[in-house]
Amino acid sequence: MGAGGSGRRGCGILSTGCGRPVTGAYYIALQDRRRADGRHGDIEMRRHLCFAILLAALAPMAFAAGAEEPHQGRHGIQNLEAWVEKFENPERNGWQFPGLVIDVLGIVSGDHVADLGAGTGYFSRFFAQELEGDGKVYAVDIEAPALEYLDNRKDVDHDVIETVLAQPDDPNLPDGEIDVVVVVNTWHHIEKRPRYLKKLRRALDPTTGRVAIIDWYKGELPMGPPPEHKLERGEVIAEFEAAGWNLSTESTGLPYQYFLIFRPRR
Numbered sequence: 001m002g003a004g005g006s007g008r009r010g011c012g013i014l015s016t017g018c019g020r021p022v023t024g025a026y027y028i029a030l031q032d033r034r035r036a037d038g039r040h041g042d043i044e045m046r047r048h049l050c051f052a053i054l055l056a057a058l059a060p061m062a063f064a065a066g067a068e069e070p071h072q073g074r075h076g077i078q079n080l081e082a083w084v085e086k087f088e089n090p091e092r093n094g095w096q097f098p099g100l101v102i103d104v105l106g107i108v109s110g111d112h113v114a115d116l117g118a119g120t121g122y123f124s125r126f127f128a129q130e131l132e133g134d135g136k137v138y139a140v141d142i143e144a145p146a147l148e149y150l151d152n153r154k155d156v157d158h159d160v161i162e163t164v165l166a167q168p169d170d171p172n173l174p175d176g177e178i179d180v181v182v183v184v185n186t187w188h189h190i191e192k193r194p195r196y197l198k199k200l201r202r203a204l205d206p207t208t209g210r211v212a213i214i215d216w217y218k219g220e221l222p223m224g225p226p227p228e229h230k231l232e233r234g235e236v237i238a239e240f241e242a243a244g245w246n247l248s249t250e251s252t253g254l255p256y257q258y259f260l261i262f263r264p265r266r
């Protein structure tokens, strides 16, 4: 897959360290008009008032239809082809830098890696390649069709990659085994994260275990979810620290995503 040619360069590691408020303007316009029109204006105004009330009643519905669904842990896989096109787009290597990610993670042959929220397995396949046949990649997701897609790929070492169907609140990983859990563009989907972190901690190898979060910087970007769905880097760090984890490594080498590695406090 050529991870080496896909951004293995300066890692930038830092040490640890229609619901618009129509009614207000509308009333002012009506009052101006009433003053100008006299009695006829009164009738006109009543007509317009009815219309304004109707608009006000319908506005929340229009807003709900036009808005994105509330971010409740998952988008749901409606169209596998669209997911493949998006997550497996070869241009992704130009900004996702899988080689850099692998370097910073420090994945070595023999490791057990969990790709949490693996989707179509973009990262799982790079990880598996790095393990060179020795080790395990658990490709974990709540969407069975995405995992089936990965299971059916012919260019995958299925002895190394094992797909795991998770529940939204449980990664279904084996206890005490995982060297690194990698969570790419997925942490913002997880609900009740402090509780979820306890489950991740249980899955980690007590000596080597760590969790890497790669997720979108807050604010407008040329890709990724809308700003309101994103989690601030600082919020992620604060949640981990409050749950008993330390930030052990940070890389600023990705243009659109923060990249944080945490270890549980002993």
Ligand SMILES: C[S@@+](CC[C@H](N)C(=O)[O-])C[C@H]1O[C@@H](n2cnc3c(N)ncnc32)[C@H](O)[C@@H]1O
Residues within 6 Å of the ligand: 073, 074, 075, 076, 087, 116, 117, 118, 119, 120, 121, 122, 123, 140, 141, 142, 143, 146, 166, 167, 168, 169, 170, 171, 183, 184, 185, 186, 189, 190, 191
């Ligand atoms: C934006 S995609 C990222 C896919 C993949 N990590 C990548 O970078 O190509 C988010 C993925 O997280 C999965 N997901 C959402 N909530 C999840 C949860 N609670 N547990 C595991 N996977 C979850 C979705 O099904 C989806 O595949």
